[in-house]
Amino acid sequence: MAQLPNINENFAEWYNEIVYQSELADLAPVKGCIVIRPYGWAIWENIKTVLDKRIKETGHQNAAFPLLIPESFLKKEASHVEGFSPELAVVTIAGGKKLEEPLVVRPTSETIIHYMFARWLKSYRDLPIKINQWCSVVRWEMRTRPFLRTTEFFWQEGHTAHETLEQAEAEAKMMMQEFVNLAHNYLAIPVITGQKSETEKFAGADKTYTYEAIMQDGKALQMGTSHLISQNFAKVFNMVYQDREGKTAYPHLTSWCGATTRLIGAVIMTHGDQKGLILPPKIAPIQVVIVPIFKSENKEQVLSVAQKIKKDLINCNVSVELDDDENKTPGTKFYHWELRGVPVRIEIGQRDIEKNQAVIADRLGTKNSVNLDQICAEIQKTLDDVQQKLFERAKAKLQSHWFKKAKLTEFVADLDSKGGAYQTGWCQNKECEAKLKEYKATIRCLLPERTFDVCFNCDKKSITDIIVAKAY
Amino acid sequence: MAQLPNINENFAEWYNEIVYQSELADLAPVKGCIVIRPYGWAIWENIKTVLDKRIKETGHQNAAFPLLIPESFLKKEASHVEGFSPELAVVTIAGGKKLEEPLVVRPTSETIIHYMFARWLKSYRDLPIKINQWCSVVRWEMRTRPFLRTTEFFWQEGHTAHETLEQAEAEAKMMMQEFVNLAHNYLAIPVITGQKSETEKFAGADKTYTYEAIMQDGKALQMGTSHLISQNFAKVFNMVYQDREGKTAYPHLTSWCGATTRLIGAVIMTHGDQKGLILPPKIAPIQVVIVPIFKSENKEQVLSVAQKIKKDLINCNVSVELDDDENKTPGTKFYHWELRGVPVRIEIGQRDIEKNQAVIADRLGTKNSVNLDQICAEIQKTLDDVQQKLFERAKAKLQSHWFKKAKLTEFVADLDSKGGAYQTGWCQNKECEAKLKEYKATIRCLLPERTFDVCFNCDKKSITDIIVAKAY
Numbered sequence: 001m002a003q004l005p006n007i008n009e010n011f012a013e014w015y016n017e018i019v020y021q022s023e024l025a026d027l028a029p030v031k032g033c034i035v036i037r038p039y040g041w042a043i044w045e046n047i048k049t050v051l052d053k054r055i056k057e058t059g060h061q062n063a064a065f066p067l068l069i070p071e072s073f074l075k076k077e078a079s080h081v082e083g084f085s086p087e088l089a090v091v092t093i094a095g096g097k098k099l100e101e102p103l104v105v106r107p108t109s110e111t112i113i114h115y116m117f118a119r120w121l122k123s124y125r126d127l128p129i130k131i132n133q134w135c136s137v138v139r140w141e142m143r144t145r146p147f148l149r150t151t152e153f154f155w156q157e158g159h160t161a162h163e164t165l166e167q168a169e170a171e172a173k174m175m176m177q178e179f180v181n182l183a184h185n186y187l188a189i190p191v192i193t194g195q196k197s198e199t200e201k202f203a204g205a206d207k208t209y210t211y212e213a214i215m216q217d218g219k220a221l222q223m224g225t226s227h228l229i230s231q232n233f234a235k236v237f238n239m240v241y242q243d244r245e246g247k248t249a250y251p252h253l254t255s256w257c258g259a260t261t262r263l264i265g266a267v268i269m270t271h272g273d274q275k276g277l278i279l280p281p282k283i284a285p286i287q288v289v290i291v292p293i294f295k296s297e298n299k300e301q302v303l304s305v306a307q308k309i310k311k312d313l314i315n316c317n318v319s320v321e322l323d324d325d326e327n328k329t330p331g332t333k334f335y336h337w338e339l340r341g342v343p344v345r346i347e348i349g350q351r352d353i354e355k356n357q358a359v360i361a362d363r364l365g366t367k368n369s370v371n372l373d374q375i376c377a378e379i380q381k382t383l384d385d386v387q388q389k390l391f392e393r394a395k396a397k398l399q400s401h402w403f404k405k406a407k408l409t410e411f412v413a414d415l416d417s418k419g420g421a422y423q424t425g426w427c428q429n430k431e432c433e434a435k436l437k438e439y440k441a442t443i444r445c446l447l448p449e450r451t452f453d454v455c456f457n458c459d460k461k462s463i464t465d466i467i468v469a470k471a472y
Numbered sequence: 473m474a475q476l477p478n479i480n481e482n483f484a485e486w487y488n489e490i491v492y493q494s495e496l497a498d499l500a501p502v503k504g505c506i507v508i509r510p511y512g513w514a515i516w517e518n519i520k521t522v523l524d525k526r527i528k529e530t531g532h533q534n535a536a537f538p539l540l541i542p543e544s545f546l547k548k549e550a551s552h553v554e555g556f557s558p559e560l561a562v563v564t565i566a567g568g569k570k571l572e573e574p575l576v577v578r579p580t581s582e583t584i585i586h587y588m589f590a591r592w593l594k595s596y597r598d599l600p601i602k603i604n605q606w607c608s609v610v611r612w613e614m615r616t617r618p619f620l621r622t623t624e625f626f627w628q629e630g631h632t633a634h635e636t637l638e639q640a641e642a643e644a645k646m647m648m649q650e651f652v653n654l655a656h657n658y659l660a661i662p663v664i665t666g667q668k669s670e671t672e673k674f675a676g677a678d679k680t681y682t683y684e685a686i687m688q689d690g691k692a693l694q695m696g697t698s699h700l701i702s703q704n705f706a707k708v709f710n711m712v713y714q715d716r717e718g719k720t721a722y723p724h725l726t727s728w729c730g731a732t733t734r735l736i737g738a739v740i741m742t743h744g745d746q747k748g749l750i751l752p753p754k755i756a757p758i759q760v761v762i763v764p765i766f767k768s769e770n771k772e773q774v775l776s777v778a779q780k781i782k783k784d785l786i787n788c789n790v791s792v793e794l795d796d797d798e799n800k801t802p803g804t805k806f807y808h809w810e811l812r813g814v815p816v817r818i819e820i821g822q823r824d825i826e827k828n829q830a831v832i833a834d835r836l837g838t839k840n841s842v843n844l845d846q847i848c849a850e851i852q853k854t855l856d857d858v859q860q861k862l863f864e865r866a867k868a869k870l871q872s873h874w875f876k877k878a879k880l881t882e883f884v885a886d887l888d889s890k891g892g893a894y895q896t897g898w899c900q901n902k903e904c905e906a907k908l909k910e911y912k913a914t915i916r917c918l919l920p921e922r923t924f925d926v927c928f929n930c931d932k933k934s935i936t937d938i939i940v941a942k943a944y
Contacts, residue, residue: 026588028538029545030575035588038533038603045534061510062517066500067539067577067608067624068561073501089540090565091577095612096558103502105539105563105577116498116507131510135608136539140567152539 004339007274011217018268019146022277022340032144032151036261039340040147042285043264044154048134050186050283051156051259054178060130060158065112067135068103073111076236080110083203087139089151105138110204110233110255113159117251118239124163126241127251128171132158147265148221148472155260161234161251163243168228168252169207176209176226179258183223187263188280188390189213189270190398191223192421192467194445199433202227202255211258212444212467214401215269218419220444220469223266226256265472270394277341278363280390281383288313288320288379289337293330293349305353309346309375316376318383338363343386344379362386364393408435408456411468415441421469425452425462432457441470476811479746483689490740491618494749494812504616504623508733511812512619514757515736516626520606522658522755523628523731526650532602532630537584539607540575545583548708552582555675559611561623577610582676582705582727585631589723590711596635598713599723600643604630619737620693620944627732633706633723635715640700640724641679648681648698651730655695659735660752660862661685661742662870663695664893664939666917671905674699674727683730684916684939686873687741690891692916692941695738698728737944742866749813750835752862753855760785760792760851761809765802765821777825781818781847788848790855810835815858816851834858836865880907880928883940887913893941897924897934904929913942 004021005013019025024040036044052062068091075081089105092098106112117129136154144150158175162168176193183189191211201208205227212220233239234250243249271278281287290309294302306322313320321342323333330347337345347359358375360382361367370378401420405411411422416439426432426443433443435457447465455462476493477485491497496512508516524534540563547553556579563575578584589601608626616622630647634640648665655661663683673680677699684692705711706722715721743750753759762781766774778794785792793814795805802819809817819831830847832854833839842850873892877883883894888911898904898915905915907929919937927934 026591029542029584029587030538030540033538033540035538036536038535041535042533044536061514063510063513064508064516064608064626066502066505066507067610068502068505070501086568088566088568089563089575091561092564093562093574094560095614096560102565103561112501115501119498136536138539142567154536 004274004276007216007272014272015265015269016146018272018277018339024264024268024277025146027146030151032141034146034150036154039285040264043267043279043283044261046283046285047182047186047259047263048156051178051182052134054181055132055156055158058174058178060132060160063131063133064135065109065116065133067106069106069109069112071102071104073115074104076111077204077230077233079230080204080233084108084139087141089138089140106135107137107139108257109133109135109137109157110159110229111237114233114237114239114253117159117161118237121161121239121241121251123242124244124249127161127163128167129161130158130171131160132156145265145472147261147268150261153261155257158254158256160254161239162254163251165252168254172207172209172226172228172254172256175254175256175258176211179211179224179226179256182258183211183213184391186280186282187267187270188387188394189223189266190391190395192445194447194467196225196445197433197443197466199430200443204230204233206230210445212471213266213270214398214421214469215266215472216272216397217269218401218470220421220467220471221262221266221269222444222471223263224256224258224260226258227254229253229255271390272341276339278390279341279343281343281387284341284343285319286321286340286342287318287383288344288346289333289342290320290322290346290348291330291333291337292322292324293347298350302348302350302353305372306348309348309358309372312376313379316380318376318379344382346379364389404451406452406454406456412439415439415468415470419470421467423447423451423465423467424456425450425454426464426466427455427458427460428463429455429458429460436468439470441468443467444469444471476746476748479688479744486744487737487741488618490744490749490811496736496740496749497618499618502623504613506618506622508626511757512736515739515751515755516733518755518757519654519658519731519735520628523650523654524606526653527604527628527630530646530650532604532632535603535605536607537581537588537605539578541578541581541584543574543576545587546576548583549676549702549705551702552676552705556580556611559613561610561612578607579609579611580727580729581605581607581609581629582631582701583709586705586709586711586725589631589633590709593633593711593713593723595714596716596721599633599635600639601633602630602643603632604628617737617944619733619740622733625733627729630726630728632726633711634726635723637724640726644679644681644698644700644726644728647726647728647730648683651683651696651698654730655683655685656863658752658754659739659742660859660866661695661738662863662867664917666919666939668697668917669905669915669938671902672915676702676705678702682917684943685738685742686870686893686941687738687944688744688869689741690873690942692893692939692943693734693738693741694916694943695735696728696730696732698730699726701725701727743862744813748811750862751813751815753815753859756813756815757791758793758812758814759790759855760816760818761805761814762792762794762818762820763802763805763809764794764796765819770822774820774822774825777844778820781820781830781844784848785851788852790848790851816854818851836861876923878924878926878928884911887911887940887942891942893939895919895923895937895939896928897922897926898936898938899927899930899932900935901927901930901932908940911942913940915939916941916943
């Protein structure tokens with residue numbers, strides 16, 4: 001296994017190598033696609049379990065809609081087709097014959113789900129409809145990177161219909177709060193939330209809320225979005241119902257995708273270090289690895305204590321691996337599991353056993369001897385500590401990358417050379433927004449606050465603060 | 473809601489109507505595809521949870537491989553391409569351009585997974601590789617029916633590689649046992665297991681094990697299969713490794729798909745009755761529905777007891793729904809939940825409360841008054857009872873549909889008119905097997921026993937017993 005590229009000098013290469021070396025994913029023999037290997041997929045399953053529970057607790061139900069969508073559906077909503085048509089993969093032949101109407105591999109499912117909503121929705125009594133689906137989608141992207149942007153990626157997409165605009169807006173905001181909760185309390189990634197500009201919003205949305213994080217290299221990553229969908233969708237799909245007054249009405253729609261396999265990339269880029277991955281304990285497939293340290297004369301005794309520790313930890317719901325491979329040195333094992341970001345390592349040898357102790361070493365560098373009788377409680381405490389420290393550390397990094405600047409001229413040099421998130425004012429004119437293109441930067445989001453009087457670019461009054469950054 | 477078609481006179485129509493009326497699924501606007509609605513998807517999630525746990529406990533790991541497969545991959549293994557090419561959906565355009573090599577929407581993933589195995593496998597130390605994936609696959613079928621045969625369907629596909637043929641064979645058989653366990657102990661469906669004939673085996677397998685059930689109309693349904701994959705796959709994908717002697721070797725492969733959304737169809741057709749679905753408690757999304765019976769003067773009191781029961785049941789992990797809709801009569805509610813196959817109903821009214829009782833009515837017609845203080849234990853017992861009774865009832869039905877006959881002439885009339893499973897002898901010649909085509913019947917499986925001396929069709933010696941039936 002080659003050493004990882006330097007994280008400070010070559011972040012992009014460091015990232016790619018971590019993905020492959022720690023066996024999260026491998027390149028697939030299809031343009032822009034990856035194979036998500038068991039270790040990577042287990043992280044995704046953990047993320048999915050956390051969010052799926054909350055999706056259900058907030059009153060949504062999972063369902064499954066077809067992968068293939070008639071091409072004409074995509075064309076019904078003008079801004080939607082404009083946004084997605086350059087990226088579509090199209091099935092033109094099926095069962096040995098040319099299809100009369102081509103089928104698109106879903107890039108997102110608004111159209112087919114809205115078509116079904118129209119079939120199901122008759123009366124205000126049928127509202128709200130609150131559906132979610134876990135699936136993969138395909139977008140033919142020019143440049144791809146493992147997890148961050150792949151031709152096929154996995155996600156959840158929630159789709160809801162409501163009687164009033166207020167209810168729809170409350171839904172879109174509530175789900176954004178759930179995503180922030182996932183990021184903060186499970187992924188240990190602090191985020192910035194706000195609204196997308198007209199230019200950056202979802203193709204077919206009236207409003208898009210977003211949550212964004214700043215990676216260690218100072219670039220922003222859009223983690224997920226929640227949309228108030230244009231009522232135009234309800235109209236083109238003829239989604240009419242009888243309202244409380246007996247009149248025909250159109251529902252108000254939302255869609256939201258807060259979790260995609262991109263989040264695995266966010267975890268890598270937020271927490272990783274020169275030794276490799278660092279996984280937040282709450283989503284780590286392996287939370288604890290036990291490395292027994294023995295010679296042939298005490299092997300049996302050390303292994304039996306190690307097995308006992310493993311059993312104890314399983315009993316208190318810790319996900320644990322015992323690395324008892326006799327062909328590897330402890331040092332090789334340390335390296336192996338550090339690369340894979342296992343949050344806590346237990347070292348146990350003859351001398352530890354004599355003192356009824358084990359050494360707990362966390363992935364952030366803290367090492368302690370603990371009494372074997374308290375091993376479960378100590379491990380739980382250490383896991384909680386690591387989770388907390390990762391969040392605090394990431395929060396400090398975010399703050400150090402977050403600058404307040406009144407004018408573009410003041411931050412353009414730094415933006416270009418070091419990245420970072422620049423909070424500034426904006427007049428909400430597209431011309432000023434377009435100016436950022438020259439520096440390959442974008443408005444990541446509009447903030448709900450207004451702390452600047454004047455636009456970052458022109459002399460007009462600022463309407464709201466924004467975050468400007470280069471993004472993945 | 474229209475009444476269900478007569479289950480005895482028109483089983484096919486009865487089936488379709490149940491699917492739509494109980495809101496398990498709806499037709500999608502894509503040929504042969506369905507939308508699996510929340511109630512149907514919740515059954516699938518329950519099946520998935522049960523089997524996924526066992527897949528992991530037996531040493532497999534989940535992963536995710538691309539949906540799109542280069543067309544050339546399918547062509548590498550001659551029998552595989554022959555089996556699947558008539559059914560393929562092909563992406564020829566992506567990102568606005570004609571693709572140089574078309575991509576096939578996976579009909580199954582052997583080829584792309586074997587390609588990756590070849591990348592990963594270097595030494596005997598890398599074996600076994602034991603991977604599983606939950607996904608959907610697409611096969612362009614001529615005739616489709618909801619759940620039973622749809623263009624897109626959901627499944628798991630396990631793929632493994634082993635050092636020896638014996639290990640591979642043991643793996644294929646072990647997973648078949650897991651599927652039988654799922655069928656018997658969760659779906660309450662008794663099954664027949666055996667090996668497929670050369671004609672009926674998987675396109676690219678050396679051996680295919682199958683588990684089959686007989687539906688209420690006497691037709692067989694293939695529930696799932698487990699294959700010993702031809703080593704030819706290892707060869708065409710150049711899957712070589714260094715064995716224990718330092719020589720190059722090819723691994724022995726298996727694949728198995730024991731759970732597909734077809735199992736939902738099997739549950740409907742095995743247990744349903746004239747009133748609708750009957751769901752085995754262990755996979756029922758709603759195990760218990762509480763129907764409070766009140767007038768305006770005692771509404772508050774009855775509802776508060778009903779809510780208390782609901783809370784108690786949730787606390788003992790019962791999945792429960794309280795139907796407190798004031799605009800529906802209890803009778804309407806009974807009908808609604810019976811149609812949806814909820815295994816147990818609790819009725820609670822003023823007089824029950826006065827006696828500190830509730831009425832437990834199970835979906836099979838048994839009704840009892842139970843003490844409210846014992847509600848959890850009583851419900852648990854009733855759920856277990858229903859689960860057990862459903863299996864016993866289905867087993868009795870299977871036995872009544874399972875006949876032993878020496879010659880085709882003895883059973884061909886019944887096979888044609890009433891269906892059923894006919895155990896008989898076979899010489900293992902394809903000509904005799906082909907004879908069954910005239911009656912639209914097939915050999916469902918070869919049994920491990922031999923109780924007949926002579927072939928069902930010719931005068932040659934029988935090599936093994938077989939099961940002959942018409943199948944879905």
